[in-house]
Amino acid sequence: MKWIFKFAFFFLFVLVIDQFIKFVFLNGFEWHSKCISLVLAINKGVAFSMFSFLGEYLKYIQLALIAILFAYFLKDRVIQTYPIVSGILLGAAVSNLLDRFIRGGVVDYVYWHCFFDFAIFNFADVMIDLSIVLFAYFYFFKKNVKISI
DSSP states (O other): HHHHHHHHOOOHHHHHHHHHHHHHHHHOOOEOSSSEEEEEHHHHGGEEEEEEEEHHHHHHHHHHHHHHHHHHHHTHHHHSSSHHHHHHHHHHHHHHHHHHHHSSSSEEEEOOOOSSOOOOHHHHHHHHHEEEEEEHHHHHOOOOOOOOO
């Protein structure tokens, strides 16, 4: 049962940290440098603003996908085996989904513009990427290894 507490802690940690950072940007914080700008943007789509044409339907599609992923994680005991990585992934996904329901789009704020323009992103996006890399690592190199703290 220790896995429940680990999962819940990392889920809430990522969710709260991400929402706090977004709150700061929603209240007017900006910072610019030669290569990176920290500036508010509301993304109505997903990565690179794809699927923005789906409008209001996108949040319900994402809600369904997150629910399916959560059910799969429970059924196949992914959360029990990898509670930290699962908590990070689902906390970040729920945080971005929460933005869609409350703000009409995902709050993004990190914009790389040195040498080339890159998509604007946020902390939750980074945590989703990190969790996917960790899941891939465990799948390919460390099967049946639990992460413990």
